[in-house]
Amino acid sequence: MREAWREQLSRRWALPVTRAMLALLLMIAIGCLFHADGAFFRWSVHRDMLRQVSVYGILACGMTVVIITAGIDLSVSSLLALAAVFFAWFTLPQGWPAAVAIPLVLLICTTLGSVSGALVARMGIQPFIVTLAMMVFARGLAKVVSGGQKITNYVTAADGSTRLIEHPPVFGMIDSRVLGGNISIVTVVFLVCVLATWVVLARLRLGRHIYAVGGNKEAARLSGVPVSRTLIAAYALSGFFSAVAGICQAAQETHGDPETGMAYELDAIAMVVIGGTTLAGGKGSVVLTLVGVLTIGYLQKILSLNAAPEATRLMLTGAIIICAVWFQRGRKR
Amino acid sequence: MRPSPLVTMRGIRKTFGPVEVLHGVDFTLQPGEVHVLAGENGAGKSTLINILSGVFDDFSGELQMRGRPVRFASPMDAVGAGIATIHQELSLVASMSVSDNLFLGHEIVRQYGTVDFGVQEAQAASVLDEMRLDIAPSTLVEELPIARQQLLEIARALAREASVMIFDEPTSALNEREVEFLIERIHELRGRGRGIVYITHKMEEIYRLADRITVLRDGRSVGTTTPDELPPGELVRWMVGRELAADDERSHGPAEAPALEVDGLRVAHPELSDRYLVDDVSFTLRRGEILGLAGLQGSGTSDLLHALFGALGRRATGSLYLLGEQFAIGSPQDSVEHGVVLLTNDRKALGLAPEMEVVHSASLASLARFCSSVGWVRRDVERDAVESLTREFNLNAPSLDAPVRTLSGGNQQKVYLARCLLTEPRVLLLDEPTRGVDVAAKADIYRLMREWVRQGISILLTTSELEELLLLSDRILVMHRGRVAAEFAQGEVTKDGILAAAMGAASPDERGESA
Numbered sequence: 049m050r051e052a053w054r055e056q057l058s059r060r061w062a063l064p065v066t067r068a069m070l071a072l073l074l075m076i077a078i079g080c081l082f083h084a085d086g087a088f089f090r091w092s093v094h095r096d097m098l099r100q101v102s103v104y105g106i107l108a109c110g111m112t113v114v115i116i117t118a119g120i121d122l123s124v125s126s127l128l129a130l131a132a133v134f135f136a137w138f139t140l141p142q143g144w145p146a147a148v149a150i151p152l153v154l155l156i157c158t159t160l161g162s163v164s165g166a167l168v169a170r171m172g173i174q175p176f177i178v179t180l181a182m183m184v185f186a187r188g189l190a191k192v193v194s195g196g197q198k199i200t201n202y203v204t205a206a207d208g209s210t211r212l213i214e215h216p217p218v219f220g221m222i223d224s225r226v227l228g229g230n231i232s233i234v235t236v237v238f239l240v241c242v243l244a245t246w247v248v249l250a251r252l253r254l255g256r257h258i259y260a261v262g263g264n265k266e267a268a269r270l271s272g273v274p275v276s277r278t279l280i281a282a283y284a285l286s287g288f289f290s291a292v293a294g295i296c297q298a299a300q301e302t303h304g305d306p307e308t309g310m311a312y313e314l315d316a317i318a319m320v321v322i323g324g325t326t327l328a329g330g331k332g333s334v335v336l337t338l339v340g341v342l343t344i345g346y347l348q349k350i351l352s353l354n355a356a357p358e359a360t361r362l363m364l365t366g367a368i369i370i371c372a373v374w375f376q377r378g379r380k381r
Numbered sequence: 382m383r384p385s386p387l388v389t390m391r392g393i394r395k396t397f398g399p400v401e402v403l404h405g406v407d408f409t410l411q412p413g414e415v416h417v418l419a420g421e422n423g424a425g426k427s428t429l430i431n432i433l434s435g436v437f438d439d440f441s442g443e444l445q446m447r448g449r450p451v452r453f454a455s456p457m458d459a460v461g462a463g464i465a466t467i468h469q470e471l472s473l474v475a476s477m478s479v480s481d482n483l484f485l486g487h488e489i490v491r492q493y494g495t496v497d498f499g500v501q502e503a504q505a506a507s508v509l510d511e512m513r514l515d516i517a518p519s520t521l522v523e524e525l526p527i528a529r530q531q532l533l534e535i536a537r538a539l540a541r542e543a544s545v546m547i548f549d550e551p552t553s554a555l556n557e558r559e560v561e562f563l564i565e566r567i568h569e570l571r572g573r574g575r576g577i578v579y580i581t582h583k584m585e586e587i588y589r590l591a592d593r594i595t596v597l598r599d600g601r602s603v604g605t606t607t608p609d610e611l612p613p614g615e616l617v618r619w620m621v622g623r624e625l626a627a628d629d630e631r632s633h634g635p636a637e638a639p640a641l642e643v644d645g646l647r648v649a650h651p652e653l654s655d656r657y658l659v660d661d662v663s664f665t666l667r668r669g670e671i672l673g674l675a676g677l678q679g680s681g682t683s684d685l686l687h688a689l690f691g692a693l694g695r696r697a698t699g700s701l702y703l704l705g706e707q708f709a710i711g712s713p714q715d716s717v718e719h720g721v722v723l724l725t726n727d728r729k730a731l732g733l734a735p736e737m738e739v740v741h742s743a744s745l746a747s748l749a750r751f752c753s754s755v756g757w758v759r760r761d762v763e764r765d766a767v768e769s770l771t772r773e774f775n776l777n778a779p780s781l782d783a784p785v786r787t788l789s790g791g792n793q794q795k796v797y798l799a800r801c802l803l804t805e806p807r808v809l810l811l812d813e814p815t816r817g818v819d820v821a822a823k824a825d826i827y828r829l830m831r832e833w834v835r836q837g838i839s840i841l842l843t844t845s846e847l848e849e850l851l852l853l854s855d856r857i858l859v860m861h862r863g864r865v866a867a868e869f870a871q872g873e874v875t876k877d878g879i880l881a882a883a884m885g886a887a888s889p890d891e892r893g894e895s896a
Contacts, residue, residue, distance in 0.1 A: 251757060252755075252757060252758065253748045253749075253758055259737060263736055264734035267730075267731050267732050269692075269713055270692055270723060270725060270731055271713070271745045271746040271800060272714040272718070272804075330735075330736045
């Protein structure tokens with residue numbers, strides 16, 4: 049009886065989800081210890097933390113998919129900026145309705161994502177190189193579209209005169225809260241992205257193909273898996289989520305900044321890896337990524353609540369990434 | 382008075398977590414003997430070997446070398462004590478040269494810590510010579526065929542002057558001629574007083590090599606004896622603890638309608654433009670027939686199967702007719718859709734993803750069957766199908782959700798076979814279906830193959846084990862240098878005849894080389 053119970057426990061303990069959850073709980077426990085005069089016990093602090101990680105989290109969803117194919121997507125931050133710039137440009141100077149602007153932005157970034165995917169799949173170039181190139185290219189494109197300036201609600205008319213226009217309601221809507229002001233819309237968007245990614249990975253045939261390609265590409269091909277299409281779909285999804293994140297970013301910042309989101313790809317990768325999805329591919333899940341996102345979110349929040357200086361924050365984040373990954377791997381035998 | 386044994390293991394016990402996998406095993410190795418360690422996969426052979434080679438240090442019991450108690454803290458320790466292991470999986474660095482590999486971790490170093498490459502190459506040359514391997518020490522390992530790499534592993538053990546050599550299924554990637562070569566080398570090593578532990582599933586090797594045999598079953602030693610006192614039937618009984626059904630009734634005789642007709646199949650060499658790996662091969666595979674393809678390594682049998690499956694793309698040309706209809710050589714995806722499936726000879730590199738669960742691994746090629754039109758996987762239907770098939774296969778897995786890497790070799794192979802069968806194939810292309818598989822699983826696979834042909838599936842089989850080919854095939858085509866050198870019907874075939882044809886002995890066949 050007790051033996052069985054113990055065995056059950058040790059099996060559960062070996063599950064990556066358990067380990068990821070323990071890391072998160074540990075982080076929350078630290079928050080309870082260093083609660084900054086009770087600030088950590090206020091819901092508004094948690095709500096803000098969730099809002100702050102949401103944009104990163106959306107990127108991490110796409111990153112999870114790409115990492116499971118044994119790839120990497122460095123271009124997410126630049127695609128985010130490109131999406132932010134296009135979204136602001138469509139809705140502010142052009143004055144197009146959101147119902148047109150949003151699908152268009154999604155389409156642009158998804159297309160660029162699938163270009164990365166096609167280069168990886170059909171030309172056989174390493175994902176790191178392809179997406180590094182796409183990262184540079186998309187950042188450049190964002191600067192071309194925006195003319196190197198932030199696109200704000202301060203618009204120049206055809207005759208050269210400038211005037212201030214109202215933000216269209218979509219900006220306010222995305223940056224608002226629901227459920228009695230207890231949760232931000234961007235957080236809801238993030239959770240929907242997690243759910244969508246989960247459906248793709250855990251319930252659709254595409255998901256099976258993604259795991260198979262990441263786990264053993266040649267074996268997948270010889271089992272009749274359309275390897276190229278699968279890879280293209282994975283990078284396209286990552287592009288799509290980058291666009292979603294970019295739109296959220298633009299709404300929160302109330303303008304389209306071509307410089308926005310610098311180095312976000314590194315945060316997204318860190319969140320995926322802390323969750324326990326390995327860079328080797330073929331293994332992992334978006335649920336783990338969700339836990340990873342929350343772990344990093346709480347870490348940042350606790351440090352800022354306790355007024356830790358920027359330098360300390362960076363050093364601690366680095367150290368904790370290593371600890372978390374080491375903890376995830378656990379005992380080898 | 383007998384010489385003191387090289388290795389003495391007494392009462393060895395080993396646990397993994399709460400599970401004890403070795404329950405007090407005794408084992409001795411004398412200098413100048415080949416001691417075969419036999420047993421089914423999971424019997425504890427690998428664990429015992431891992432203890433001897435220093436991989437596990439947390440065991441109980443006694444381990445002695447030349448009568449002195451030892452305890453190895455790491456594999457490095459064991460190597461230092463003169464124990465070399467030649468693994469089933471190669472442990473060479475492909476991008477480095479032969480001589481660099483031979484001295485990897487034991488470099489010959491000058492005074493200031495720089496490697497003396499000259500001396501290393503000279504010593505490597507003499508070791509290679511001792512092994513009768515005609516390889517330049519500066520060759521990169523990746524340029525050598527697998528069989529040579531395997532022999533190189535042995536050369537490395539020699540270079541380290543190991544007194545105990547452990548061979549863990551060294552011949553699974555070798556063809557008959559290379560096995561022959563290896564066996565000769567091992568006889569020589571024995572003659573020079575080395576102690577050799579040899580693990581294999583192949584009867585022939587056991588009886589050609591063994592001075593003594595120790596059989597393990599379920600973590601216990603069944604006994605140690607000489608081969609004379611343990612005839613094959615008895616050996617199998619020791620291993621499995623029960624009688625294996627000697628199911629030797631061949632599928633059936635008369636020919637049926639053709640399932641797959643191949644006409645003028647050619648496979649271009651990947652680099653040389655005027656050479657063909659498969660050259661103008663034509664044959665007919667009938668419904669419910671097992672057609673065996675014999676041939677030495679490099680004869681093109683494996684390439685032929687890959688080509689028919691569409692895995693070689695445009696390098697393969699020729700016409701195919703599937704159940705009478707013309708069928709273009711396409712992609713693996715097309716082939717699977719049309720009911721032609723390939724089981725490759727390398728389940729590790731080309732078959733399974735180690736982290737993927739059993740269910741998902743098995744259903745990978747047949748997901749179309751289990752999906753709605755939008756690509757939603759109907760998981761209950763999928764699981765039922767996998768469950769019923771794997772039960773038929775006698776699959777032994779901790780759970781259907783366990784990653785395949787946790788299964789033994791034989792069970793992994795069954796998962797791989799299940800993937801092929803779940804596609805409801807009409808033609809099965811089997812490349813070494815029993816490689817690295819234990820006796821019981823082999824028997825299961827033979828039984829299943831006979832069952833499939835009875836259901837009307839046609840099988841094109843190639844295997845380096847001639848016994849297996851003779852046992853299973855209705856007809857046998859022998860290939861030599863990419864061409865069909867001879868064809869034998871069941872009954873008129875002998876092992877010698879096949880080997881002669883495979884080695885290119887002149888045959889009066891009308892497809893002769895002059896064509």
